[in-house]
Amino acid sequence: MSTQTTTRPSTGAEADEAAPAVEVADLVKRYGRSSTPAVDGLSFAVRRGEVFGLLGPNGAGKTTTVGVLTTRVTKTSGRATVAGIDVAADPVAARAVLGVVPQRPNLDRSLDARGNLVWHAAYHGVPRARRRALADELLERMGLADKATTNPDELSGGQAQRLIIARGLMHDPRVLFLDEPSTGLDPQARLFVHDRVAELAASGVTVVLTTHDMDEAAKLADRVGIVDHGRLLALDTPSALVAALPGEATIDLTLTGADVASVRGRIDAVRGIAGVEDLTGERPDTHLRVRCDGEAGAVLAPVLGAVADAGATVSQVELGEPTLEDVFIDLTGRGLR
Amino acid sequence: MSAPTTAPRQAGPGQGRAFLGVLGRDLAVTGKEFGSFISQVLVQPFFLLFVFGVVLGQLGYVTPGYAQLLLPGLLALNAFFVAVQATALPLVIDFSYTKEIEDRLLAPLSTRLVAVEKIVFGALRGLFGSLVMIPVGYLVLDEVAWDLAGLPFAALLLVLGSLAGGAAGLVIGTLVSPRRINVVFAVVITPLLFTGSTQFPFLQLGNLRWFQVICALNPITYVSEGLRGALTPSVPHLPGWLCLLALVAACALFGAIGIRGFVRRAID
Structure with a gap:
């Protein structure tokens, strides 16, 4: 230049x-x-x-x-x-x-x-x-x-x-x-x-x-x-x-074999968990998104423990750090324009 | 000088340079496409001149003096129409589809001056289109007898006629949507072509009063009549001052409407 x-x-x-x-x-x-x-x-x-x-x-x-x-x-x-x-x-x-x-x-x-x-x-x-x-x-x-x-x-x-x-x-x-x-x-x-x-x-x-x-x-x-x-x-x-988003990181879980309410209750009780969302929708398997206060990896083991305690089997785990897209959706909503 | 702080900022030399840049671009593009430009300018008037001035004359349907009357009319016609075409069509396409003009609208130049540039550029093409008819006339017609003392006034009329054409083109180019441009050209351009006293002297239309009134509304009439007054004064013609006045009025009217329309299209 x-x-x-x-x-x-x-x-x-x-x-x-x-x-x-x-x-x-x-x-x-x-x-x-x-x-x-x-x-x-x-x-x-x-x-x-x-x-x-x-x-x-x-x-x-x-x-x-x-x-x-x-x-x-x-x-x-x-x-x-x-x-x-x-x-x-x-x-x-x-x-x-x-x-x-x-x-x-x-x-x-x-x-x-x-x-x-x-x-x-x-x-x-x-x-x-x-x-x-x-x-x-x-x-x-x-x-x-x-x-x-x-x-x-x-x-x-x-x-x-x-x-x-x-x-x-x-x-x-x-x-x-x-x-x-x-x-x-x-x-x-x-x-x-x-x-x-x-x-x-x-x-x-x-x-x-x-x-x-x-x-x-x-x-x-x-x-x-x-x-x-x-x-x-x-x-x-x-x-x-x-960083300003509530629940900085997420753990997405796909699981089978348990009552959703009891699994959510047990995960919610884990320290460092900000909330649990049910994203199952039309899918055959239960799909939960766990929002964590700290890093997702740090609470992964206790979360999986809680799921096992509830008698459910985890088929898939996905760790997510939030992106600008989450901020964007959080602010502008999911509705189509 | 009384209130320098509240005075609007003067257009500095920068605007002049930007204006010349934008005009230079248009001229350079015309230069690149000179072949198609010259054929667009020459073909129609050449045939008009040839059929009405030569063929019909040889067959004895028109009197020998008719070509004398026709040539100034064709100069007038070309000055106006070539200018209209140079501004109207490209603007319709630019504003509606290609948006190619945007880069010039973002030049450090007031939007009104971009509109003025369009008029000036159209007028330059019109003037050129009119002037090339002179050698063509001399080549095609047996005898062209012009009063050369009238040339300066004729030149002034051609400049005004071209500017009026450029301004009229700006009006059409900014007010007409691309879907309607074909219709507009058919219903506006064709009548303009035949009501501009190009092929007949205005003052001899006394028996066709309604048609004379229509011709009086066409700015080309004043270019044709003024040119006859200057170059072939033996043909009956309107007084020069009236032609001048009418053309200045046409420039002002079309210019004002066209520039307004241009700014409206250029800025949301």
Whole structure:
């Protein structure tokens, strides 16, 4: 990233170096005559150089929030700034300091891959002499060096996504917004995109990504904001969010040959057990999830002892440490959207 | 200077550069597709000129002077229509399907100026499409007798006609849904083609008053009539100042509606 130190295009407003990279305060967005707002009083701040994940189910308001921050959606009320620039008051200056990787590919198909990068740089006032070298360098870094003269139509989904990321970086933005960056990508392409995001963060670019992919959020984000119905439900590091869940670890048991109530009663009596859930549902065998206060391994032996005491036979044991997904489900519920 | 703190931030040189960048992209793409552009621009007016100016003349159905009347009309027609096509169709597709314009909407340039760029670009194509008709006219027709003193005024009319066309294209491109664009082109474009006083002098429509009224609503009429006044003053024509006024009004009206429509489509 040492090569990314081009002169920034001069704009009406200069970015405020001391301000948070992104700040959203009491943001509300109501579309048309819709009765429920898409974003309903959202507030958060992203530190400079941070990778910030906005996590939420479909329709939670993530994309709308990014839309407001990237000047494509007008807010109803509240405040939104990028690099200290109020995006509503001065969208032109804001556009100069932010980069966008949209959810849907929107590459310019009248231009080849390199053309997409070079003209993007032209829109952003990168000096003519720098554009081509910068484009070739980013193509190289994104593994697209041999695709420079390819039309975007002929790129695979992963290649197109990498080209879009390269395009977003051509004007050396302070903040890069990635909307669902790896939706629809194969595992290799996903990993490549993840690596590039990590690299960007290491080089000091602030990254805001929206996703409904828990693993992606847990892996990439320094902090995660969980959003639903346009409101912020939780905001912390992934590990802190997980640690805050009641019953940190779980033991899943599949068993036969005993009365469920008596087995549950005996397990509940074991020290360090926070609770027992019956997940049997339609299955022929009894399926219990035991929530433990400490590590699952530490209480495994007494739990199995309790099951044996109740006269049941265990056919399968699975230890689980809770994930961000559990936090997510805990906060947003199991209902389908 | 009285209240610098509350004054809106001025568009710095950055916006000018971004504008030129966006315009440069459109021109570069036109350059790459020059062959298809030039055929799109030339084929229809060439045949109009050839059939009405040469074939019908040789057969004796139209008087020899008719080609004189037709050529300025075709210049006017091309200025307006090439501009309409350059802005309308790509915008309909861009806003509804490909979203390719998004990268330009995210350039450090006010959204209104992106809309203005679309008008200017359409106008440049229209102007070009109109100017290439001049050598074609000289090649196809036996005799073109133009009053060369009228050229500067003619150029001004063509610029205004192209801008009006670009602005009208912006209106169509931002207000019409892609499912309706075929219908709109059929029911709007075809009447515009034949009510622009391209093929006849406006003032001689006295016996067809209702048709004259319709023609008066078509901005192309004022380009055609103004060009005749400037280049072939012997053909009856509307006064130049009226044509100028009508074209400025058309630019302002279509421009205002088109830019509004563009901003509405560009920003949620």
